[in-house]
Amino acid sequence: MxxxxxxxxxxxxxxxxxxxxxxxxxxxxxxxxxxxxxxxxxxxxxxxxxxxxxxxxxxxxxxxxxxxxxxxxxxxxxxxxxxxxxxxxxxxxxxxxxxxxxxxxxxxxxxxxxxVMPDIPGFAECWGISVIHCPYCHGYEVKNEVTGILADGDMAFEFSKLVFNLTKELTLFTNGKTKLNPEQIEKMRKNGIKVNEGEIDTIEHESGNIRKLTFKNGNSVPLKALYAKIxxxxxxxxxxxxxxxxxxxxxxxxxxxxxxxxxxxxxxxxxxxxxxxxxxxxxxxxxxxxxxxxxxxxxxx
The missing domain is CATH 3.50.50.60 (FAD/NAD(P)-binding domain)
Structure with missing residues (x-):
């Protein structure tokens, strides 16, 4: 230069x-x-x-x-x-x-x-496409779809409130035993938000578009979108x-x-x-x- x-x-x-x-x-x-x-x-x-x-x-x-x-x-x-x-x-x-x-x-x-991507196969390939960080940036496009949140604790509880306004088919995936307190878990239950404590093995997708989460115990859950706080x-x-x-x-x-x-x-x-x-x-x-x-x-x- x-x-x-x-x-x-x-x-x-x-x-x-x-x-x-x-x-x-x-x-x-x-x-x-x-x-x-x-x-x-x-x-x-x-x-x-x-x-x-x-x-x-x-x-x-x-x-x-x-x-x-x-x-x-x-x-x-x-x-x-x-x-x-x-x-x-x-x-x-x-x-x-x-x-x-x-x-x-x-x-x-x-x-x-x-x-910093978690060590979950498929996560990086879906990041920004169907694994998303912000309901304001991407939430409208996946409104009323089967949706997940990958997070835990107080932040997950507060974030669930924002996403719950966009879809009622919502599951919180804590990827291990949850840190939510009993009051928070009861609040989630009353609002129809499932809490899944399974350890995630893989995100199955097609060209970055999620099809399902598979877990280390062999179970799987179909999804269209997954919010993640990383x-x-x-x-x-x-x-x-x-x-x-x-x-x-x-x-x-x-x-x-x-x-x-x-x-x-x-x-x-x-x-x-x-x-x-x-x-x-x-x-x-x-x-x-x-x-x-x-x-x-x-x-x-």
Missing amino acids: ENKNFDVIIIGGSYAGLSAGMALGRSLRNVLIIDNGTPCNRQTPHSHNFITHDGKTPGEIAALAKEDIAKYKTVTFYTATVIKMVKHSDGFEVETSSYEKLYAKKLILASGVKD PFEQNINAAGDLGCELTEHGFIKVDSMQKTTVPGVIACGDNVTMMRSVANAVAQGNFAGAVVNKDLADEAF
Whole structure:
């Protein structure tokens, strides 16, 4: 890359990063958006709950966004993976997988998260297609279908309330002895929600579409959709490289202005919130871009 110095480097070129890039491009900031092309929703066939784009593929929405941002000539796209970030007294150094070093006054971390798949054959192949994470993003499309939730404990109990509004054919699969308390189990029973404590062996599917769950005891349950709450990891080492503080749930900690605990580093999108949606990422990215532009303006004026 010929130019190695920028006002802002945005790490992550999905919805939050692209939205931040547009805000900064419209303010004539010299911006580099670095992305490696592996968004977490790459298997998802359709994106929902984002007005004007409801039902489009995730890739289609991203392509339209890039087309819009390409009009702003101070924004550059770069395909690479960031392997290291260093804070200096006058800004930041970003190193890519090709060992190229790039520099910026400010960093926006729109790097998303990586879902950690359970060791259940078929789970990864169905993730984002019929094994889904969010009733707001995908629930309407599987309304009134035979549906499961793979989770346990208090989180499973609260999540069941949201899904129960979408289907009455609902089973909670705890994949082992449940951590629900007796009061919660009774509440589930009264609402007709089954609790299955069987240990899951395999998710049987066709091209990512669930047909049934099979269990280690030999039983099986037919299903059309399975909600799952699974762990995640940050895609970049913001805590180790930069010293950004994380929340107790593993998100990058930000304040009301999307600023991290490290001056000059702003974060937005899935890496800072459990509300994972295209609409939320776009909104956070737009705001983050405006915040960074204001900081640059204050420092230069």
